[in-house]
Every structure is written in structure tokens, then in C-alpha cells.
Amino acid sequence: MSRVIRVTLWNEFRHERKADHPASKVYPEGMHSAIAAHLQKQPDMKVRTATLDEPEHGLTDAVLAETDVLTWWGHMAHNEVSDEIVDKVHKKVLDGMGLIVLHSGHFSKIFRRLMGTTCDLKWREAGEKERLWVIDPSHPITEGLPEYFELPQAEMYGERFDIPQPDELLFISWFQGGEVFRSGCCWHRGRGRVFYFRPGHESYPIYKDANVLKVIENAVRWAAPLNTPAPVFGNYQPLEKL
Amino acid sequence: MSRVIRVTLWNEFRHERKADHPASKVYPEGMHSAIAAHLQKQPDMKVRTATLDEPEHGLTDAVLAETDVLTWWGHMAHNEVSDEIVDKVHKKVLDGMGLIVLHSGHFSKIFRRLMGTTCDLKWREAGEKERLWVIDPSHPITEGLPEYFELPQAEMYGERFDIPQPDELLFISWFQGGEVFRSGCCWHRGRGRVFYFRPGHESYPIYKDANVLKVIENAVRWAAPLNTPAPVFGNYQPLEKL
Amino acid sequence: MSRVIRVTLWNEFRHERKADHPASKVYPEGMHSAIAAHLQKQPDMKVRTATLDEPEHGLTDAVLAETDVLTWWGHMAHNEVSDEIVDKVHKKVLDGMGLIVLHSGHFSKIFRRLMGTTCDLKWREAGEKERLWVIDPSHPITEGLPEYFELPQAEMYGERFDIPQPDELLFISWFQGGEVFRSGCCWHRGRGRVFYFRPGHESYPIYKDANVLKVIENAVRWAAPLNTPAPVFGNYQPLEKL
């Protein structure tokens, strides 16, 4: 239990580098840096970052080999992520690496690959209020949270969210404009665990909110790989006499 | 409730056409024909078949447009199924078409696409006994079945079966050689419903077994599309004043 | 499929008989009568009603023996329902009878018995707007519905709703006052199926709303018992040689 979790925070990191985009003001060093600032304070975590425009998107074999949990933020450039890297990440998740998909990452190649559905939804950028309610107060990802928390300005995501029914549903969002959304969803895939967490628009300081950061911190611990049995596949000799 | 369900039985149909393969003796007209013989007797079903070596694998736009439920049997030629057809079938399932994946179809492109995992498993061809236990006697797919049924000679499929946790688990198989398997699994994907059913090796008369045929018949009714709401996706105006 | 479903609509029927209670104006003949008026029009349903103050609460052995699906509305007199009747209903549900629990029935003995939890929640009577979003458009209970529907005046029920995670989550409600609620939930229990449906306050004409009535109608069909295998319990001889 005392081992260190190696976290890699992946970010598309395009919006924040455009001088005329609000994200450049809110996150001059990128959203990944804001999340890193919080996780680096956790004694059980070791944090690195990786971004789209690095070679191999920063996800070289060496980096993946040293990653226990990967977080994913992408938006405008999902299609620029190479299929080869997506294949590698997919394989790693099924082999036990945790994956935390953030906000607009719902449309990333890796999330859609793992879900098998379109992952489509409704959206609106109106800076409206969002209130996230904890639905499952028995789940480790809700540790240390209040019963609900609010984001004063958020992009709206609304149902129908086209995902497989989550294995565990943790948060439901209420939006000022009249919609609801399953904002925190867990799935087991292979030996890996996947968490989708809705908050995170690039133009609002969502990743500086204490509750949002606490959820990501908890999710990293929940998704960290374990020494569980590696399944044997293929042709198999009988264990009993036939 | 009195409407007719249009079923398309898709079969790779390669084993059965090889004169030196046991399947050619057991199913001279193909496994799809054996299943069709049963379903055609159902007053609420209208049955057609389609096979790999037909143009567009028999799954033209016209055929898909007239298909309520598709069954899928493939084995040696999964990779010969064109990605374009898989894309179309995937889209149809998410839009409400039922899909029933049989036996070695666990490795088909369409099933792996929908599941997001490897769908790998253990296997053994030793003609051993399989006993399928009903785990959920509240489910319509178990209608008319006994509490368990046996197949005297079956290929073994063993856990770990690398699938997402089923939304509903209906059957667990016991194998003579010492393994177990989740043999009947339901998932909701988009507006569609997907059922995986394990029995079905090409060299044993599995698709002439009354219980196996009853399960497929029940699954067709369960998976038939309904007049459920079509989700609206994309940019969305607020329903409440902001 | 063409058989008739025998529905018994159970109602506490106290509020409506108090001359000074708004329910006496909205439902002079009781909420059960409003629901009955809709279900009686369905060619596949045969409807009867039963109320708390009848002998054995109207749920005699004879009535239960002829009931395929039971709906339950109770509020102020949950504790007046005899444990003996609850035992009988519980047994019937596990043996296949469908159960549809409405609104304040969340606190009924039978629902709490089946759930194993407190079934507690937040509530507020302020006549505010409720909007129910369809979360699972692959489910038969959503047939014929729009993507969302509204109730202009409703009692608020808010999360945390202390229930076991539903096997299928169909509706999430948005409330004007800022809360959300899992308003349509399915569970399998024994050979029976249970549906909880939130709308239904006694002082608003909720059971005259076309969408609400459609949901109840669909739920009756979904919950109707099937000819599924009756499990064998107890001491059991081996099926294989030991």
C-alpha cells in the first residue's frame, strides 16, 4: 500500500498555447500543469506530463512502461493522435494501467475504443452553473468530498451520453439550463480500470477547484494497477480427466 | 407486440463447404440454415440469411435496412469481413438493431468493436460435456428453459473471458475438463441490445439442440428494436433561462 | 405474447378521501382509478384495484393468485400495512410477480424489504418544475417516449436516494430547485422484476399526464411474469460421478 503511483498527465495542449484563446490566460502552462501542481503534493504519487506535440505524443514505450495511471485531456485534435499510440495505450489499459478521461476526452480515440459506442452527448458553452451530486457515497473516489459541489461557470454536457452503462455511477450533474449528466463513471476493462470525469473546460479555472482536484487525486488511487492474476488465453489442457 | 421481427442470420459459411471438414456432414446447408429452420416456424419472425462470400457479405444497405435482429457466426475468416460492413453494422446496432453473437463470433470484428476489449478466452476441442446453468430466472431469454441443460459434446471455452461485465448474466457453463464460462451475456449499446451465446461449434449438431434453438429464439425477441426515443446530440439550446 | 396481463393497482387511498385535502379534488376516485382509466384501454391488460382499508388490504390470496403485476402507492400509512401481507407480496415477487413502486412508495415496507436499504431521500413540496431525461434509450420501458418530458408542478425528490445500484437506470430528473434524482430504476429480484418510478404526488394531476401513464403502461409489460425456470433449492444429488 505504501508504493508510489506513477502518474502521467496527458494533455493536447493546443488551446493554452494560442495567445488569443482564453485558455492561455487561465492555464498559461497548460491544464496538465495545474493538475500536476496538485498531484505532486501527494506523497504516494510521482507525476510526469506528456503532450500531443511531443515526439510520439510524449507516450513513448519507455514512458508507458513507467506509467501506472494515465489521465487524458483532448479536444480539437483527437484525430491527430496516432492510431499506433492509441493501440499501445489500449493494450496497456487492458493489462492493468489505470485511465482517467477528462471532459472533452469523451470523444478521444482511446475512450471511444474502450467504450465501443459513439460517446456523443449534448453540449453548450454558456458559462452556466453546474452542481455535481454524489450518487454513491460508498465509493473511494468520493472520499473527502461534500455531498455536492458546484462549479460557478461550466460548459454544459447533457444526456443522452452514449456510453455503456457504467459499472459504478458516482456523480450526476445538474445544469442551470435544464440538463443532467452522468459526470463520474467507472468501468473495468481487462485488468484495468477506467474513470470518466466530466468537469474541465479549458476556459474556466476548473482544474484549480479543490473538489475537482480531490476527485482526480482519488481516481488516481482507485485506478492504480494491482498485482492481480494475469489471465491465460488460448488453447488449454484439461484440468480434469476427460 | 404483434409485429413481425425481421431476422438476418449471418454465417461465415466456409467450414461447411469443405468436403473434408466434419461440418460438411453435420450442416451440409450451413449452420445458418439449421437456425433458420427453427426460427422460420415462429409466427412473429421473418427470416433471411447472409454469408461472407456473397457480395458485400450479403449485408447490403437494403438488407440491413430490413433487418431488425442480426445473428453472427464467424470463425476462420474474421479478418475477411470488410471494415466498411463492420462500420455499417456497428452504426445499425447503436441505432437499435439487435445483435446476437454466436460461439466463435466472440473474436469477430463487430463484437470486439462493441466490447472494446480483446474478447479472448481459453478453448479446447475435445468433445467434452458442457452443462449450462440458468443464473437469472427473471430474464425473458430464459423463458421455457429447464434449470440447466447439457450438450454432450462441445468445444470448451473457459474463463477468463475478456469482456466488459455483462449488464445481465444469464448462463454459466460447467465443463467436464474443469473450467467455467459466462455463456449467456447481455449488453445495452446505444439504442441496441447485444447478446452473446457460447454454444455452437461447427462439428457438433449444437444448432439442432432444442434448448439452444429456444435460447436463440428468445434472444431474437429480446433484442428486437423498439420505438424508443432517438437521442439528440450536439450543440443544444438551454431549456431554462440562463 | 398475446396473453392478457392481470394488473392489480394498489393504493393507500387515504389522502383522496379527506375532503379538506387537495387530493380529494384532483383524484376524487383515487389515484388508482386514474391509472386504471389508462390501463383499462390496453387490449393486453385486465385491471383491478385494491386499497388499504379493504379486508386484507384488498390483497387476499385469491387476488394475489390472479395478479401478474402489482403497482404500489402508499404514503402516510406504510406502517398500517400488515407484515403478513408484506410477506405474501414479497414471496410472490420473488416467484415472478412484477412490482411497480410509485413515488412515496419508496418508503413502503415491501420496497424496503426488497431493497435491503433505508430507501431514504431528500424531499420538498414546492410545486416546482421537474424534467425527466431518458438515460437508456434501449429499454422497453422508454418505448414511445420523447427524449425528455416535463411535469410543471411536482414534489421534489433529491439524491442521495439510498437504494442498491439499479440493474438498469432509465430516467434522471432535473429539479428547478437544484437537485437531481434517479427517477426510473429497474431491479431483478428472484424470478421477479421491480420498477421504481418517481412521479406521483397526490396533490398534482401527475397520473393524468400522458407520458407518466405511458411509462406505467410500458413497465407493466416489462414486469409481467414469464415462463422462466423455477429454481430448485436445497440438498442436491451430484450430476456427475464423484
Added chain:
Amino acid sequence: MSRVIRVTLWNEFRHERKADHPASKVYPEGMHSAIAAHLQKQPDMKVRTATLDEPEHGLTDAVLAETDVLTWWGHMAHNEVSDEIVDKVHKKVLDGMGLIVLHSGHFSKIFRRLMGTTCDLKWREAGEKERLWVIDPSHPITEGLPEYFELPQAEMYGERFDIPQPDELLFISWFQGGEVFRSGCCWHRGRGRVFYFRPGHESYPIYKDANVLKVIENAVRWAAPLNTPAPVFGNYQPLEKL
């Protein structure tokens, strides 16, 4: 994460005290003592035991107040457990205390209360072989286990096991006599987590098996309470202006 988990091992402790019962030879100090011997070695656990014939069954308010996780083994004397104690344990579980129900505890009052079903099953005492397969290798309770493990002599429990569909299904047992069983099942109830684990007949040294003990050890960690939000119930003021 470094805190100590306070475990209370509850045992009926009747079989073992009968000189003519095989259990008195296998577990002269009781099954609870065998489990305690393993858990006491864990640096993150503090273990105590409690038995039926102690005052208040050893589960006084003081003991319960200091219990993070409770394990439960009962068989012949389920009905001697007082309803008052069951009420207290039930309340504690919903408030976050972990509960691990072992073997014949499937028929205990507390397990049936939490499940809402009969929890009935098939059984046979023939000392046959059981093989437990890991079904979900992404779950912390499977940590450190092989892909399957065997018990050379076990009582058989067979499906249909009348429980609600588990939130997570971890083990399926294969029995020599031809049956299967869902042997490791997880549920969330209230703020608490419940694990049912099948192995454990009183006449075989099941609780001296390294894999069985490892599962119980893992389950204790999984079920330990967390600092999750305590839900607020009852009448509630609006968070938004109505």
C-alpha cells in the same frame, strides 16, 4: 492510507465446541481463531473476535463502535441471533462498516436483510473438489491470487443462488459433481460495502488455505470504511431560487 483497520470476526462457534463434531478436530479454537491467526499478521489490521454465546453475541455497542469491518460465519443457529443486534449491524453497514459474509452465512439474518431475497441455493456434503476461477482480474480482492485455485474437499453450493445481481462478480466455482456457483460477490449498500465469499465448511480446513485467507485479507481492505460524504435526508430547502 496508513491507518489500521479494526476487524471483528464473528462466529457462531457451536460446531467446534461439540466434541463429536469433526469441526472440533479441525478448528479446536473455532474458525474465527484460524482466520484471526492470519489477519493478525497484517500490519494494517487490528483483530478481535465475537461469538454467538457471548452477551449480546459479543457485538455490544462499544464493540460495534470500534469495528471497521465485520466478518460473519453462522450456520445452525441463525435464528438465535437477536433481531436487535441484526438491526444494529444493518444500520452500521449502511453507515459504512464493511461486511464479509462467509459460506453458510448466506442464510444469516443480516445477509438476507441486506439482499432482500431468500439467498437460497443448492448444497451437498460430499467432500468433493472445488475450483474457484477469477472472473474479474481488475478487482483489488483478487490481488496476489493465481488465475484459479482449488479446494480438494468442499461442500458444494450450486446455482441458482437467489441473490440480487452482484455489483461485481469476482469468482465462479466449478464443482466436481457438475454444478457452478458465484462464489465471490460484491455489493454496495448505503455507504457500506458487502462481500460474500463461499468457501468455508466447518469440517474441512478451508480457513487454513492460503488462497482463502488471502481473499479474506483483501476483502477486509476493500470493505474498510472511507471518509465519504454522509448523505443528508429529509425535507430540504431549494438551492436555487424557485
